[in-house]
Amino acid sequence: MAFISSGYNPDKPMEDRITDIGNRYYGDFLPPVIKNNFGKWQWHEILEPGVLMHKAESGDEVYTVRVGGVRLMSVEHVRELCEIADTHCDGYVRFTTRNNIEFMVDSKDKVEPLKQDLSSRKHNEGSFKFPIGGTGAGVTNIIHTQGWIHCHTPATDASGTVKVVLDDLFDEFQKMRLPAQLRISMACCLNMCGAVHCSDIAILGYHRKPPMIDDEFLDNLCEIPLAIAACPTAAIRPKKKEITSEKDGSKKEVKSVEIKNERCMFCGNCYTMCPSLPLADAEGDGIVLMAGGKVSNRISAPKFSKVVVAFIPNETPRWPTLAKDVRKIVEAYSKDARKYERLGDWAERIGWEKFFEKCDLEFTHHLIDDFRDPAYYTWRQNTNFKFTDPYEYSAIKAE
Amino acid sequence: MAFISSGYNPDKPMEDRITDIGNRYYGDFLPPVIKNNFGKWQWHEILEPGVLMHKAESGDEVYTVRVGGVRLMSVEHVRELCEIADTHCDGYVRFTTRNNIEFMVDSKDKVEPLKQDLSSRKHNEGSFKFPIGGTGAGVTNIIHTQGWIHCHTPATDASGTVKVVLDDLFDEFQKMRLPAQLRISMACCLNMCGAVHCSDIAILGYHRKPPMIDDEFLDNLCEIPLAIAACPTAAIRPKKKEITSEKDGSKKEVKSVEIKNERCMFCGNCYTMCPSLPLADAEGDGIVLMAGGKVSNRISAPKFSKVVVAFIPNETPRWPTLAKDVRKIVEAYSKDARKYERLGDWAERIGWEKFFEKCDLEFTHHLIDDFRDPAYYTWRQNTNFKFTDPYEYSAIKAE
Amino acid sequence: MAKFETPLLDQLETGPWPSFVSDLKRQAEHRAANQDKIEYQIPVDCVEDILGVVELSFKDKEVHWKHGGIVGVFGYGGGVIGRYCDQPEMFPGVAHFHTMRVNQPNGKYYTSDYLRQLCDLWDFRGSGVMNMHGSTGDIIFIGTRTEQLEEIFYEMTHKYDQDLGGSGSNLRTPSCCLGESRCEWSCYNTQEICYQLTHEYQDELHRPAFPYKFKFKFDGCPNGCVAAIARADMSFVGTWRDDIRIDQEAVQAYIGGEFPPNAGAHSGRDWGPFDIHKEVIDLCPTQCMWMDGKQLKIDDKECTRCMHCINVMPRALRPGKDTGCSILVGAKAPILDGAQMSSMLVPFIKAEEPYDDIKEVIENIWDWWMEEGKNRERLGELIKRQGFQRLLHMTGLKAIAQHVQEPRHNPYIFWYEDEVPGGFDRDVTEFRKHHKR
Amino acid sequence: MAKFETPLLDQLETGPWPSFVSDLKRQAEHRAANQDKIEYQIPVDCVEDILGVVELSFKDKEVHWKHGGIVGVFGYGGGVIGRYCDQPEMFPGVAHFHTMRVNQPNGKYYTSDYLRQLCDLWDFRGSGVMNMHGSTGDIIFIGTRTEQLEEIFYEMTHKYDQDLGGSGSNLRTPSCCLGESRCEWSCYNTQEICYQLTHEYQDELHRPAFPYKFKFKFDGCPNGCVAAIARADMSFVGTWRDDIRIDQEAVQAYIGGEFPPNAGAHSGRDWGPFDIHKEVIDLCPTQCMWMDGKQLKIDDKECTRCMHCINVMPRALRPGKDTGCSILVGAKAPILDGAQMSSMLVPFIKAEEPYDDIKEVIENIWDWWMEEGKNRERLGELIKRQGFQRLLHMTGLKAIAQHVQEPRHNPYIFWYEDEVPGGFDRDVTEFRKHHKR
Ligand code: SRM
Numbered sequence A, B: 001m002a003f004i005s006s007g008y009n010p011d012k013p014m015e016d017r018i019t020d021i022g023n024r025y026y027g028d029f030l031p032p033v034i035k036n037n038f039g040k041w042q043w044h045e046i047l048e049p050g051v052l053m054h055k056a057e058s059g060d061e062v063y064t065v066r067v068g069g070v071r072l073m074s075v076e077h078v079r080e081l082c083e084i085a086d087t088h089c090d091g092y093v094r095f096t097t098r099n100n101i102e103f104m105v106d107s108k109d110k111v112e113p114l115k116q117d118l119s120s121r122k123h124n125e126g127s128f129k130f131p132i133g134g135t136g137a138g139v140t141n142i143i144h145t146q147g148w149i150h151c152h153t154p155a156t157d158a159s160g161t162v163k164v165v166l167d168d169l170f171d172e173f174q175k176m177r178l179p180a181q182l183r184i185s186m187a188c189c190l191n192m193c194g195a196v197h198c199s200d201i202a203i204l205g206y207h208r209k210p211p212m213i214d215d216e217f218l219d220n221l222c223e224i225p226l227a228i229a230a231c232p233t234a235a236i237r238p239k240k241k242e243i244t245s246e247k248d249g250s251k252k253e254v255k256s257v258e259i260k261n262e263r264c265m266f267c268g269n270c271y272t273m274c275p276s277l278p279l280a281d282a283e284g285d286g287i288v289l290m291a292g293g294k295v296s297n298r299i300s301a302p303k304f305s306k307v308v309v310a311f312i313p314n315e316t317p318r319w320p321t322l323a324k325d326v327r328k329i330v331e332a333y334s335k336d337a338r339k340y341e342r343l344g345d346w347a348e349r350i351g352w353e354k355f356f357e358k359c360d361l362e363f364t365h366h367l368i369d370d371f372r373d374p375a376y377y378t379w380r381q382n383t384n385f386k387f388t389d390p391y392e393y394s395a396i397k398a399e
Numbered sequence C, D: 001m002a003k004f005e006t007p008l009l010d011q012l013e014t015g016p017w018p019s020f021v022s023d024l025k026r027q028a029e030h031r032a033a034n035q036d037k038i039e040y041q042i043p044v045d046c047v048e049d050i051l052g053v054v055e056l057s058f059k060d061k062e063v064h065w066k067h068g069g070i071v072g073v074f075g076y077g078g079g080v081i082g083r084y085c086d087q088p089e090m091f092p093g094v095a096h097f098h099t100m101r102v103n104q105p106n107g108k109y110y111t112s113d114y115l116r117q118l119c120d121l122w123d124f125r126g127s128g129v130m131n132m133h134g135s136t137g138d139i140i141f142i143g144t145r146t147e148q149l150e151e152i153f154y155e156m157t158h159k160y161d162q163d164l165g166g167s168g169s170n171l172r173t174p175s176c177c178l179g180e181s182r183c184e185w186s187c188y189n190t191q192e193i194c195y196q197l198t199h200e201y202q203d204e205l206h207r208p209a210f211p212y213k214f215k216f217k218f219d220g221c222p223n224g225c226v227a228a229i230a231r232a233d234m235s236f237v238g239t240w241r242d243d244i245r246i247d248q249e250a251v252q253a254y255i256g257g258e259f260p261p262n263a264g265a266h267s268g269r270d271w272g273p274f275d276i277h278k279e280v281i282d283l284c285p286t287q288c289m290w291m292d293g294k295q296l297k298i299d300d301k302e303c304t305r306c307m308h309c310i311n312v313m314p315r316a317l318r319p320g321k322d323t324g325c326s327i328l329v330g331a332k333a334p335i336l337d338g339a340q341m342s343s344m345l346v347p348f349i350k351a352e353e354p355y356d357d358i359k360e361v362i363e364n365i366w367d368w369w370m371e372e373g374k375n376r377e378r379l380g381e382l383i384k385r386q387g388f389q390r391l392l393h394m395t396g397l398k399a400i401a402q403h404v405q406e407p408r409h410n411p412y413i414f415w416y417e418d419e420v421p422g423g424f425d426r427d428v429t430e431f432r433k434h435h436k437r
């Protein structure tokens, strides 16, 4: 392959340089019906799962067909959706904040052909390319992060875990039969690039082993004080060590660090600052399942998701335990919650002890907050609990 | 006055010594009707303010007349109540957990004479000795601490503030016309010997000036490391100082401490450990008013009281601002809350911004939590507020 | 006649609420008059001096008591609080003015005989001013001189069979609501357990062996009439695990307006006729009640025993019969890091003599706290510092969902090494074989 | 044909949800076939290598990417994330594999023309694999080599009028919900403000001058469709201050079952006929709604604009007309001390061009944070460390009750010296005149 210049001259980087122009103006990308009725929408209706109709004051209507977006997509996939946009939507398309794709048409008769086209497109092994759904009181797309596809700190994969969970919950994506919307999010480490901390269900990659220390190279590759400062629990201390060189077997003294294992909570922040402190481990890494968060201010205030399963191993390629645990929660919620009740509101109404009982999940010591002062406020300072087994002194006493 | 020995021989303290016998057996002090029906009560009724009737499975009834206890009382006062107990109650009497006094009789016809006797007894200047009331949905006795009568750390007086507030709310003590019970508590410093932190209304003595440092005597009177360790905000550091002696004017170097004023939150914990760090100050000291706490698990869980007025000066002898602010809260609550709704539940239902509006109290920066990590959880992480003036950017912008 | 002018205090004599000033004045007069010709063992005018020093504080707006030294009775490390006046020349009668804590009878029932004995003793050897009661629950004798402490103790133990209460880094005087003695809701005998544990732990009560103070309080039911959850290191709150007992006829009587709701507690205002839906069913926090025709139904496994419905209809509803208590731990006042309420440790335990299980919980906790608590660290702070998991470990209890109001929202789980396959030690050289630098 | 066997990944081709594995395979084939005879500027088989390296991770259960070095385009401190494979010999096609963040058009509407331009560019100079979109909102180009970065930037800016997004300690690419473009509830033009602030703050977006990353997000209403409150250092949420607009006829149509509740969002299950009491009035969190005969009434001053009633009856109820937004600050992910949601700073501000007031708030905050924020300290952490009062002080705002969910429950108030009469300095000798030692 031959290098083809864009016109950029590396010797004169400033020549002709264009910078700070920002993004393209959104107004240039709006379909006419949207542009004409901008700020003048009156009401909307979800005609069927995945199909929205918005009505403007002018009487205009826009029909939106939403399809599941596998947000990791190839240019070929994008070109295919452009083709659909050209065929049905005058060349316009949009993406949602949860990585779904929306095709809009300006009259009802255009909906059916569009839908048929979308549903007919499948990948070789049979998965849909553009599954219609993701609206209303159901499961929509799982927002997620890079995982093993690209990042350096993940404790699990993103695209893989999302695929298996959405395969399993596909019906809920296509039907609007849950008590309220159920937002599942995925982040492959606790940097939480998806900001999954306020999701109905959050799938979170988590390490469980303290970093290894690559003593021989640490001082070259890292700034030791930064690595030390990065640790939220002050588990890292500087330490001079005598080591045997990997290369030539010689002994030498190096500046390195020491980690107090019992203080480490595996956050990986030190690794972010210092590549000589890798955490990844086949057995150590896996998933923390959280539940009950939300973002909207509807009825109740936004709230954080809570840890409900402390660890699920990385059972590649299809993470059956993960899929099962998520399903247990969705099913119990679906059966028990009231109309309009978000998952977290349900759990709070019935009490978390009942949540665990109804979802058939085990409560373990890991789920009790012990991180800093606010932990106290999550313990129970009242007698208003429900009885779920075991509860009596003799029954919870370790043998 | 001549010293009269009890029999104790200071030279032989162990002679005849009786120790570790604990308290007297409660069973020996129970009125017969109580003893006979112990554990067999069936229901009760508050016949009128201050008068309870408990019905036993046996059919027995016990009538209790509750009177306000000024818990700081003289032996003469106690002898007077013994006399009443003898006259009406076969010599039995009890005190409640809130320092009220209860006279019990075993039949209804004994109630009226008892009541008349109690109501007729007044102090010289006209205050009741034994005001009947303190039951049901009203204000009962204010539990309180020592104040200027006895303790060394109070920032206000206890008996005095309690007297003025109860004078002011006397009607509420005698009538049961509030939405629910309203428990007022008083503690004269934030050691909070009354544990006022979970009261509907809490009157709390508070200092506002950092300790003075009695350099010349500090090292003699205190253990410096203990004083330093006592400070929750690490405001105290050891410091050698050159001082001029109070006695002889000579200069000398002493070991003492230094206090970072901006870190001090006036808790007085250092003073508890070291008498050379006094805090008391006529202008600095005063009262913090808190509201909305509770202890019972009824309907809602127990909760902490919140600071609603950051400072009320010590306006001796009758603290008019204190009395007024308490009354404002009681009146707004009484008018606005629902039947069975405790003050804190009311404030949470209407929103604290409305609480301040309805109680006509000013919200100031002091009321925003800034103490340690949990502070964050008291700020507002939602958009679900009500508009009370001022709220708009331009209106809350400092000129 | 009075020793000092008290123009400020005098203003506290008006108003309907009992005036402590009037009472102190009467006591001062009583001592001055001394009709019974008592050989007062501390200055006869000490009550005048109290009035004087408090008046001075009302004027100065500053307290006039100093730190107390270490005073007490032989062999005990608690029960007496030392106190000295910072203006002893002005107020010699209260120059030394220590308090004594006298362990109250549980439930605070008294005979007048016994009360009078205490009065006589205190009038004779102390100021004659007392608190009925102190915040922890003791009878407080306010103000005597050091040399009277042993005399009082001797007389109290020998004549009245009565011991001191706690202070210092001791077990403090336990206290309880009146419980079964006069309350139909009490789920166990609060007075009996309070009495028995007080006696069982006399040594801990009198001899400081703890990092700091430690309190027990016993509430017979979740109404919390002794406020255990707010102010005891170990809070015992009665509860039940079977069904609420319903008398359907009585329910109808409430609906029909025959019985006053909440036992008449709201009769001072016209709240309109009783509405069982508005006042009971809709307010039930778990919404586990409903009317089935004329029958009131409760789905008891959803009930959290909050007491509301029982409080409103005491003649119709009663706690179940299979009763016991919950144990919560760690309440304390603000110092140092803010106030705490007690946190749930044992959701349900039978509270029956000889209380062996309960003592086991208590002693496991003490062992831990005495081993690892820092000086002046309350149990609640130790739990916060070392984590709730550690409390469970040290009391040998399994974590259950009842321990929390909600699970953690941070994922910062401290895994123990033995929980993670392969442990924590890994070989970076091995790792680097599959992951180049 | 495939370069590597991928038995594990192959199992992710089944199931209904779009398979990223199938898509990557197709892309790999597309590049291998190269029907358009493109002079691919990075290895043609890089997508095979992606499949290979991910398969290896599925086998090892460990990631195979290393820390990225500092790579980027000249003059910018963000927009590119460096990335290298830790098995470069095995997967040379992805040995260097940097991502580029391309600032998306606000609201994420596209023309196919523009999308194809991006595809062509990325196919030619990168892997042809992308994210539509990244979590912050950017278009993410996944995987290219260092020498292509300037080329891509040059082509993008010159041909497509398109700039990069943010990374590093910069302002990050702002994003918004679709707002007025297609939502009847939007209380301001989220796209316009997002666009204008993106352009106003290009320097902050491209050149790291902050202690750490900083994010803006714009929600048109309290439903929060871009999750601003959970994930932006400054979260703008639309609201109104006049009355909810009611169309009483439409209310009746809902009651009559003519219009589907919640715009049909629940039509997948039979929830029974619509009940305005059960579904709207009783669920209103402030209980400020009632039926007055056939009229639905709202006591708007009690309404907290939670959107529930509007969501349920979009044809009958609409937000008011006097609209603006609330500004909340400080949301962030868990590192270091746990996740934060944004906290209320400005309850109400008009969101109208030229947004001067809003820029004032932003810049006051930045000035403070740049002055006092530590390295890698998010705004939310600075507020926690220095206190909310300090935030108010630095933004020149008065404390109001709307700032809190509840007032503090500890009394540990830090008084400023100038608030306390007489100040902090006192003379202990003077004090000792009235208080002996
Ligand atoms: C298209 C999109 C905005 C965009 O700019 O892309 C959008 C569009 C709409 N949202 Fe949303 N929401 C979108 C993400 C969100 C998010 C953000 C998220 O999930 O990350 C939230 C907050 C979620 C949370 O609370 O955890 C969100 C919370 C809501 C709510 C509140 C629902 C609730 O019960 O709490 C409503 C109101 C409703 O559904 O009745 C709403 C309503 C709507 C309406 C009905 C607004 C309208 O009048 O058009 C739109 C169609 C709803 C539907 O899909 O059923 N939208 N909506 C986003 C579609 C995501 C997707 O592909 O699935």
Ligand code: SRM
Pocket: A144, A145, A146, A150, A151, A152, A153, A191, A192, A193, A194, A195, A272, D081, D083, D099, D101, D131, D133, D134, D135, D136, D137, D138, D139, D140, D165, D166, D173, D213, D215, D231, D232, D331, D332, D333, D334, D335, D336, D378
């Ligand atoms: C690409 C993206 C994930 C994705 O797959 O979409 C991403 C990827 C990375 N994020 Fe992120 N973050 C991405 C959105 C987020 C978000 C979500 C958001 O912006 O709404 C968050 C949570 C919100 C927040 O800002 O708190 C987020 C919180 C973090 C953090 C934790 C920051 C904190 O204060 O707690 C880190 C750690 C760090 O900064 O060192 C981080 C760091 C990283 C790094 C740069 C890894 C690192 O430590 O160097 C990741 C590079 C991955 C790679 O190699 O491709 N990323 N990151 C997202 C950016 C795409 C885009 O521009 O659209």
Ligand code: SRM
Pocket: B044, B046, B052, B095, B096, B097, B098, B099, B100, B134, B135, B136, B137, B140, B141, B180, B181, B183, B198, B199, B200, B293, B294, B295, B296, B297, B298, B340, B342, C107, C176, C177, C178, C179, C182, C183, C184, C185, C223, C224, C225, C226, C227, C262, C265, C311, C312
């Ligand atoms: C006598 C006493 C117990 C004792 O051992 O001394 C007691 C006695 C009763 N309490 Fe109490 N409570 C007593 C202190 C308390 C306390 C403790 C406190 O205030 O420090 C509380 C917790 C307060 C709190 O939550 O802040 C307390 C919360 C209750 C409640 C819950 C009320 C609520 O609305 O939350 C009830 C139920 C009721 O009133 O219907 C109750 C009910 C009762 C009943 C009806 C129990 C019964 O069946 O006999 C008794 C008479 C009530 C009355 O006075 O109206 N008792 N009660 C205490 C009287 C104090 C006083 O002199 O005023």
Ligand code: SRM
Pocket: B144, B145, B146, B150, B151, B152, B153, B191, B192, B193, B194, B195, B272, C081, C083, C099, C101, C131, C133, C134, C135, C136, C137, C138, C139, C140, C165, C166, C173, C213, C215, C231, C232, C331, C332, C333, C334, C335, C336, C378
């Ligand atoms: C007498 C009494 C107040 C009263 O007027 O009733 C009292 C008086 C004192 N308390 Fe207390 N406390 C009294 C009940 C309480 C309570 C309430 C309770 O026990 O239910 C509390 C709150 C609950 C708790 O224990 O947390 C309480 C929390 C404190 C504290 C703060 C402890 C903490 O951990 O935060 C201190 C400070 C200390 O221990 O240094 C303290 C310290 C003191 C000292 C000893 C002052 C000192 O620092 O040396 C006071 C002596 C006053 C005096 O000279 O008379 N006192 N103290 C109460 C004991 C009477 C009794 O035995 O019945």
Ligand code: SF4
Pocket: A145, A146, A147, A151, A152, A153, A154, A155, A187, A188, A189, A190, A191, A192, A193, A194
């Ligand atoms: S969540 Fe962690 S592992 Fe995943 S993309 Fe973000 S920083 Fe990388």
Ligand code: SF4
Pocket: A210, A211, A230, A231, A232, A233, A234, A235, A236, A259, A263, A264, A265, A266, A267, A268, A269, A270, A271
């Ligand atoms: S992983 Fe986190 S807790 Fe463990 S040593 Fe590194 S920074 Fe510290």
Ligand code: SF4
Pocket: B145, B146, B147, B151, B152, B153, B154, B155, B187, B188, B189, B190, B191, B192, B193, B194
């Ligand atoms: S609250 Fe403070 S000042 Fe009052 S008695 Fe207790 S320790 Fe003394």
Ligand code: SF4
Pocket: B210, B211, B230, B231, B232, B233, B234, B235, B236, B259, B263, B264, B265, B266, B267, B268, B269, B270, B271
């Ligand atoms: S008063 Fe409290 S905060 Fe101030 S110096 Fe003393 S111990 Fe520290």
Ligand code: SF4
Pocket: C177, C178, C179, C180, C183, C184, C185, C186, C187, C219, C220, C221, C222, C223, C224, C225, C226
């Ligand atoms: S706590 Fe319960 S049992 Fe005890 S007195 Fe109060 S209501 Fe009765």
Ligand code: SF4
Pocket: B299, C283, C284, C285, C286, C287, C288, C289, C298, C302, C303, C304, C305, C306, C307, C308, C309, C310
């Ligand atoms: S005790 Fe409370 S939770 Fe139980 S049924 Fe009665 S009101 Fe409901």
Ligand code: SF4
Pocket: D177, D178, D179, D180, D183, D184, D185, D186, D187, D219, D220, D221, D222, D223, D224, D225, D226
């Ligand atoms: S946040 Fe509000 S305005 Fe924006 S899309 Fe969602 S519902 Fe519409």
Ligand code: SF4
Pocket: A299, D283, D284, D285, D286, D287, D288, D289, D298, D302, D303, D304, D305, D306, D307, D308, D309, D310
């Ligand atoms: S927006 Fe929410 S608070 Fe306001 S009236 Fe509607 S449901 Fe009630």
